Amino acid sequence: MAYEMIVLTNMLIAILFAQSLNLITGFCGQVSLGHAAFLGIGAYTSAMLTKAGWPLAATFIPAMVIAGMIGMIVGAASLRVRHDFLAITTMGVSFLFTGIIRKQDMLGGEMGIAGIPAAYGGRVGLLLMTLCLTILFIIIMIYVKRSWMGYVFESIAEDEDTAGVLGIDVRRFKLFAFVLGTAGAGLAGALYAHQVRFIGPDSFGFVESVTVLSMVIVGGIGSIWGVTIAAALLSVMPQFFQVIDDYKLLVYGMLLFFAMRFMPDGLGGLAKRFRQNRNPDSSSERSQA
Amino acid sequence: MLAIDILIQGFIQGSIYALIALGLTLVYGLLRILHVAHASLFTLGGYLGVLITNATGSLFLALILAMITVGFVGMLSYRILYRPLLSQPPLIALIASIGIFIASEEIFRIIFGPFSISYVSAPLQNQIEILPGISMSEARIMVVVLAFVLLLGVNWLSRRTRLGIATRATVIDPDMAMSSGVNVDVIRYSIFFIGSAFAAAAGVMVSLLNNLVEPTMGAVxxxxxxxxxxxxxxxxxxxxxxxxxxxxxxxTFGTIYLDDLLDRDSIAFAFLILVLMIRPKGIFSKG
Structure with a gap:
């Protein structure tokens, strides 16, 4: 039972993490190749605090606040660059984060932080806590998507110049998406740190950033259910592939390639096309960013 | 003396970056795609360089063969990876490219084994005194010379040949070039060939400097x-x-003076972010 619980908790954390990026990349159209850095910021913050004797639940707020604050700085910097430049800048953030962590003895340097205390209630407690927080985050996402803010994000994702002309304060909303998304990643990081109980710079590298971005894209940019399913599948996939563990990255890389090649608008887009084929009248076409 | 040593070291490193970046920037100019899988071709070049040199004993032959083979692999990568995705947003091609790159590291590991491979007898390791008190291995001199020869070659190609003129026209305006009778697809294949061959040359050079190749050498x-x-x-x-x-x-200066603060790779990106904050479209963009 313990094994299934670990897999399930991992899956829920992945969903939370992917949704937090979905807010930035999916809703608001801002590509981030450095999202794992914010998972890392949350994980380190939370791990340091629980090692100092705080209960896990009390570290959620600091983890989110610090990740969100740094997210605001990165977001403010990202306002200056667009498209490919933005992708590369955020990639730089990812490398900068691991580079700084490696050299900080206070944060364990290369060795990372070991012996992170278990959550209250052990595995079951952590699983329940993760489940509640993930569901809560998804509800917030649905709310944001349906609110007027969701429409504002969508207009920015589609054409930010036109959105600006219409009187939308593009910078403010982009920044807000960054803060909310990175705070979500910080929360996921706090949970992650107490799930694996050992973190190091390599847990939050560029590959992790690509992994989470691929969850969002395979799920279908901006689609809440698509991204949830994609994150669930892609996070448990390595467990099913234990037999071919040696070829894990090969399978993973090819999967990314074939997903992009044959369903570039992701699971969400696939579902939409299916619905439209069955019911051609309700073709509420929403273009993907 | 130390400063000059570091400067030369940085210059050599820069020459290798130049060889890799050239193919990338050409591909970006033509297709507006960030070609991450380019680094797989760099690794492939390194492996071919070591294996062919070990088999035949000739580094020169290995360099030429590696460049040609990888050039063709590069054309293949355009055909199967990018050409079907040209109508999609660039992000799609970027992710597909990252996917291929991740898979390729694994393929190298499966084919060539997880451990590094070295030259049986590393060529060009004699030290030559280039300035009083400063000596360099032949391999290092060769890196700089090769980089300059190849880059001058590309410069000539782009200014003096029909292919070069057609390429520049395609970069500026693909539709206009096409309607003037340029076969855009041929241009793209040629650019992938040249860019990939250069990446292979860089791979061979790096394998020579480090005297080893490994599956993950393309990552950084x-x-x-x-x-x-x-x-x-x-x-x-x-x-x-x-x-x-x-x-x-x-x-190179950063690794010596900033070592307590940042590791080597993050220095590059710290510099990148700093520059982009001041000039959001790069140092040499207009306006």
């Missing part, structure tokens, strides 16, 4: 070369070359 250059072409102002060949040399030198 792939991302750093992206940083370089962004620094140079995406798609600008001259910008990319200057940025390569600049980054090589800054990094």
């Amino acid at each position: 250059p792939s991302y750093k070369a992206l940083a370089i072409i962004v620094l140079g102002g995406l798609g600008s060949v001259r910008g990319a070359l200057i940025a390569s040399l600049l980054l090589g030198i800054i990094e």
